[in-house]
Amino acid sequence: MNKLVIRLLPLLMLVGLLVLWEWLVNARELSELILPAPSSIWSSLWQGLRSGYLLPHLGVTLSEIGLGFALGGLCGFAAGVVMGESALVRQLLSPYVIASQAIPKLALAPLFAIWFGFGMTSKVVITALICFFPIMESTLTFVTYADKAKLELFRSLGARRWTILLRCKLPGGLPELMSGVRVAVVLAVVGAVVGEFIGASQGLGALIIASQGMMDTALMFAVLVLLTLIGLTLYYAVILAERYLLRHRYKLKKRS
Amino acid sequence: MRFLTFKDVSFGYDKERSIVSGVTLDLEQGEFCTLLGRSGCGKSTLLKLAAGLLAPVQGEVLLSGTPVRAGADIGMVFQSPVLLEWLNVLDNVLLPVSVRHKPNATQHAYARELLAQVGLEAYADSYPQQLSGGQQSRVSLVRALIRSPRLLLLDEPFAALDALTREDLQVQLAELVAQRGMTALFVTHDISEAVFLADRILILQDGAVAQELKRSDAGDRSTRARYGEQQLEMMARARAALEGER
Numbered sequence: 001m002n003k004l005v006i007r008l009l010p011l012l013m014l015v016g017l018l019v020l021w022e023w024l025v026n027a028r029e030l031s032e033l034i035l036p037a038p039s040s041i042w043s044s045l046w047q048g049l050r051s052g053y054l055l056p057h058l059g060v061t062l063s064e065i066g067l068g069f070a071l072g073g074l075c076g077f078a079a080g081v082v083m084g085e086s087a088l089v090r091q092l093l094s095p096y097v098i099a100s101q102a103i104p105k106l107a108l109a110p111l112f113a114i115w116f117g118f119g120m121t122s123k124v125v126i127t128a129l130i131c132f133f134p135i136m137e138s139t140l141t142f143v144t145y146a147d148k149a150k151l152e153l154f155r156s157l158g159a160r161r162w163t164i165l166l167r168c169k170l171p172g173g174l175p176e177l178m179s180g181v182r183v184a185v186v187l188a189v190v191g192a193v194v195g196e197f198i199g200a201s202q203g204l205g206a207l208i209i210a211s212q213g214m215m216d217t218a219l220m221f222a223v224l225v226l227l228t229l230i231g232l233t234l235y236y237a238v239i240l241a242e243r244y245l246l247r248h249r250y251k252l253k254k255r256s
Numbered sequence: 257m258r259f260l261t262f263k264d265v266s267f268g269y270d271k272e273r274s275i276v277s278g279v280t281l282d283l284e285q286g287e288f289c290t291l292l293g294r295s296g297c298g299k300s301t302l303l304k305l306a307a308g309l310l311a312p313v314q315g316e317v318l319l320s321g322t323p324v325r326a327g328a329d330i331g332m333v334f335q336s337p338v339l340l341e342w343l344n345v346l347d348n349v350l351l352p353v354s355v356r357h358k359p360n361a362t363q364h365a366y367a368r369e370l371l372a373q374v375g376l377e378a379y380a381d382s383y384p385q386q387l388s389g390g391q392q393s394r395v396s397l398v399r400a401l402i403r404s405p406r407l408l409l410l411d412e413p414f415a416a417l418d419a420l421t422r423e424d425l426q427v428q429l430a431e432l433v434a435q436r437g438m439t440a441l442f443v444t445h446d447i448s449e450a451v452f453l454a455d456r457i458l459i460l461q462d463g464a465v466a467q468e469l470k471r472s473d474a475g476d477r478s479t480r481a482r483y484g485e486q487q488l489e490m491m492a493r494a495r496a497a498l499e500g501e502r
Contacts, residue, residue: 153338156307158327159355167355171342248383249341 036218045222058226060203064120064192065230068127069185076132076184077177080139085165090144097136105130106190109198123195123203130191131184138180142173175249178242185234189227259285259439260306260324260407265315267301267463275301276463278315283439285406288430290442290450292494293460299443300335302460303411306441307332319407327352331400333413337392339384339399345371346380349399363402370398374428390421394428401432408433408440414449423482426453430477447498451490452482459497467497 018038024030025037032040048054083090083097109126116122146169154164170177196205204223211219260283268274275298283289291299304310305317308326317324324330331352339348349367353359359367371377374394384392393413400408410429414422430453433440444450450457451471459467471490481487 149334149336149338150340152309153332153334153351154355155309155326156330156332157352157355158325163355168340171340174342249385 033215033217036221040218041221041225044216044218045225048219048222054207054223054226057202057204057207057223060120060200061192061196061205061227062230064123064127064195064203065188065234067120067124068191069131069188071124072128072131072188073135073181073184075128076135076180077139079132080136081143081165083136084140084143084169085161090140101133105133106194109195112195113198118199118201122198123192123200126195127188127191130187134180134183134187135177136180138176139173142176143169147172174245175242178238178245182235182238182242185238186231189231189234193227258282259287259320260441261318261321262302262305263315263318265302265305265312265317267305267310267312267314274313274463276305276312279463279465280315281458281465283441285439286437288433288440288442288453288455290444290454290457291460292444292447292450292457292498294498295445297460298463299445299460300411301463303409303441303443306330306407307409329405329407331403331405331408333396333400333408333410335412335415337384337389337396337413339392339395341384344381344383345376345387345395348384348395349402351399352403367398367402370401371395373432374398390417390425393417393421393425397425397429397432401436404436406438408438410440410442412444415444415446422449427477429453447491447494448482448487451487451494452477457490457494459494467500469493469497 022037022039025035083093112122112125116125150168150172154168193205196203197209200206204227207223208220262279262281265276265279266274267276291302293299305312307330308324346367350359353363368377368380371380376391376394414425426449442453455471457469458465
């Protein structure tokens with residue numbers, strides 16, 4: 001089978017599943033409330049976008065994702081660096097970090113709603129908390145387990161600690177960091193939407209709750225499609241950024 | 257003139273077992289000295305002490321009379337080339353400069369000149385993984401020379417290379433060191449390499465210098481010298497010294 005066909009297989013499968021879904025709904029005369037046909041979902045999505053009804057919700061959720069990811073990412077990176085560089089801080093904070101990992105972060109959303117209100121802040125905070133851990137973990141890994149030979153080279157050159165971090169550990173650990181970013185960016189969507197579930201008047205999560213109340217299942221699916229597209233776009237944006245940042249290493253891997 | 261001095265130097269990671277014990281040693285300015293010994297005899301540790309990467313638990317290591325400090329007037333070449341895969345060849349060579357400040361035009365020109373000397377001028381913009389093992393070793397060698405250090409420390413830098421490449425690199429190394437009047441301390445377990453490169457060979461046993469051998473034809477690094485009688489005789493003596501360790 002040629003490469004193009006193999007690449008197109010997932011898309012062909014999606015088309016096949018949609019056709020099967022449409023046929024099942026029509027053949028069985030399933031209620032729109034239980035399972036709307038793909039054509040109804042598409043129509044709902046298209047109308048929502050064309051009329052501009054979905055756009056403010058989309059804007060709010062994207063803002064929450066962006067702000068939460070930036071805040072959680074920066075804090076996670078800073079915490080990973082400090083813990084990686086200082087054995088004392090690592091020793092001190094590790095039990096708390098492990099304990100906080102064990103807490104289901106989404107269960108904290110009602111608490112954040114009480115603390116930060118029903119506005120955007122509580123959603124940004126829950127998103128940031130979810131993004132914090134994968135980035136902190138990946139940063140901690142590359143700072144702690146940097147290539148010993150390279151560290152010795154830098155020490156033999158009399159490089160300062162800061163220089164070693166910026167010139168050796170960070171570029172060397174970029175693949176690990178980017179794998180953390182990949183996980184975090186997808187989780188950011190989950191964080192924002194779950195935050196909106198708890199209490200919000202705007203945002204795609206709030207719209208899902210509203211569509212449930214209106215018994216508009218097609219709209220609910222339309223919002224889910226939008227959320228999936230956001231997740232996929234962000235994920236592939238990170239992949240592209242990763243390819244750019246590691247372009248020399250990728251090129252050489254391909255060659256070898 | 258004494259340049260590098262070990263004064264009763266001992267080192268160990270724990271009190272029970274010392275890796276280097278009571279080494280007293282002087283290297284003259286411009287001398288090429290090889291440390292020859294079996295695996296685990298403390299050669300690399302001695303080199304790290306000379307580089308200031310390890311601090312002695314007893315005694316002191318002096319460079320021109322002052323305690324040695326990592327990075328000061330020292331170039332180091334490691335067992336593996338340790339090139340940074342995210343930098344091109346030129347930037348790898350300039351690394352010892354760029355960890356302190358932005359390299360200037362003169363330093364760029366000097367890096368290119370050094371690369372030309374080892375036949376790698378065309379590879380300045382290539383990345384390390386695009387080079388062969390021998391080419392990577394050359395890059396790591398010229399990287400150690402970029403700051404024009406007076407002391408060059410080499411830790412079995414050619415051990416992983418094929419015999420012909422190793423011979424070529426030995427000659428290039430000897431030329432580069434001689435041209436600059438540098439002092440070199442070269443660690444190896446290869447008798448032929450130790451004898452060919454050295455003005456003086458130090459046989460290391462259990463972390464201490466067991467024997468010293470001097471070459472009478474020091475400085476002759478021609479192919480004739482490499483396979484000449486004197487080389488073979490010195491190799492036999494070095495071999496006997498190593499056997500005598502047992």
